[in-house]
Amino acid sequence: MSETNLSVAMLEPIEDLGGVAQPLLQVNGLTKHFPVRGGLFAAKRTVRAVDNVSFSVAKGETVGIVGESGCGKSTTARLLMHLMPRDTGDIIYDGMSVGQSLSLRELRRGMQMVFQDSYASLNPRLTIEESIAFGPKVHGMADGAARALARELLGKVGLVPANFANRYPHEISGGQRQRVNIARALALSPRLVILDEAVSALDKSVEAQVLNLLADLKREFGLTYLFISHDLNVVRYISDRVLVMYLGEVVELGPVDQVWDQPAHPYTRALLAAMPSSDPDRRTETPPITGDPPNPIDPPSGCRFHTRCPFAEPLCANATPKLTALDRMGHEAACYMAIPGSGHSRAPKEETV
């Protein structure tokens, strides 16, 4: 068992079968479309919530996912958790797929999720202690041991058990609820934790504490994180690598510093420019992208960003640009301007190797 300094028993984590070189999570061509009702005689339409998304997460790594509302981050997370069926694509956990060498039950222990909406994800009729103890009990831990574990974990996330264990979700603040959710996820000894906007509702001093806490827990429990957030500062701080999503697709990915310092996709650039000002005398006057986050129902053809992109050229609407390597460090972007010889006027000349 891992060398945590918990004084109580935990569930045994799912065994590391694949070894260090085996990514903890491999996602290939993940796709999920939702049918939507049109008008009375309108044709059936589909939301392309997640479209052909591929990435991997190495053991011990923190991978960030950023992108606008509705771009498919939460759907990706739910698909990974097997909370809904996917259309196509492979989800490989430590070299194993659910249904073959891995049961759904095992996956749900090995991979835990902390949701965006801290309130909706807690059962209002259970006390906080009961909520945290619930999972371990389902997995066979005795009531007393599960409650002891719950109290221990409450302390780990900075909530004094004596003050909080017997409260109900509506009796604590949003920040406190999010810590409870983190404790509840950890109660199953997961190796991968998906954090979907997990610190977004917290104020800064608490956010800083929770981020430090996540770093500590990561070290103590040997965790791997998939960190979904709209806060670019937080993502830069916590992630090793980052995926930028737009309308269900990955448009840029790479080591976070490369992506932040040399964003290659115009969408990534707009995202970075949308951060609120830190100077009262220089408020943001106009949003860097106008219009609403686009709807993934019948998305634009070709590069899905072409309807909002200041550099769009006719070829952009024709075919989807593929994720293309920009360097040897894993920085990739799906934009014709980054693809040598693509025919875009700003593209680099094709190199003869």
Add this chain to the structure above:
Amino acid sequence: MTKLVEISGLNIRFTGERTVYAVNDLSLSLGDGEVLGLLGESGSGKSVTLRALMRLLPKKRTQITGKVNVMGRDVLAMNEEQLSSFRGQTVSMIFQEPALALDPVYTIGAQIAESVVRHEGKSYAEGRARALEMLDVVRIPSAKRRLDAYPHEMSGGMRQRAMIALALACRPKILLADEPTTALDATVQIQILLLLRELQREFGMSVIFVTHDIGVAIEICDRVAVMYAGQIVEQGTLRDIVRSPVHPYAKGLLASTVHGAKRGQRLETIPGTPPSLGERPHNCSFAPRCAAAQPRCLEQLPGNVDVGPGRAARCVLAEPVTALS
């Protein structure tokens, strides 16, 4: 400047199994057309304060004392009927968690229409028309189609716009905003903030805007009140609070940002946790976490000290130093 909202000496206590002194001796005012930010830590009483202003707290288990005056009316003395027209028409609220404002089983159009019918006594058809108009006001594209959408069919940003449309449908004088942009993505957040800034001017509303994000406050607020443990520990203009906070908590809050922090480096935090609020504070609630604490901080509740025009702090450090003779 005329004051639309005057709260003075507000105390809110939740009773029941445990007693929580959620708001303690809180005073604030909101001017006509002003945007006041309430900035503070989780559990500091921001939402409870807003809820008290709308009398949304559970009646049986809540004890409220003090004065809450809105446009000359005593809110704490209103009966249910008066409250019903007060809510929506005078004061309206948008929430931190849209799940609390939007009903998952009704379409957006139906919810806005129903609110107009309930608060203004209009017909349902008139309510529908207002709903359409409001979805346009908050710039929801293809508004007509969106009228029949359910909240779960919308993305986060769209839901937030729908909630704003619902809140503004009865043209309130005062909008209470409880972290409405907290869970949104960057490009959506900035648009919603600029939208609210615009609608505030357009509708001539006054706004109390709860946020934990100083960047958000910078984009939208004129004045800021920093809350801690159910009290306002410092208030002043946005510039003063951002550039030269006086209260040690306000200073700590502004310092604990991930902006520019290096990966792997520990973030600056305010040590400790906020008090449990199980007792009425009788001295400085921040003292156990404060690096500048002195014995006198524990003797009594620090008074509200004026530090400049329209600026006050609740800290002994702000007290004028008596000149040595």
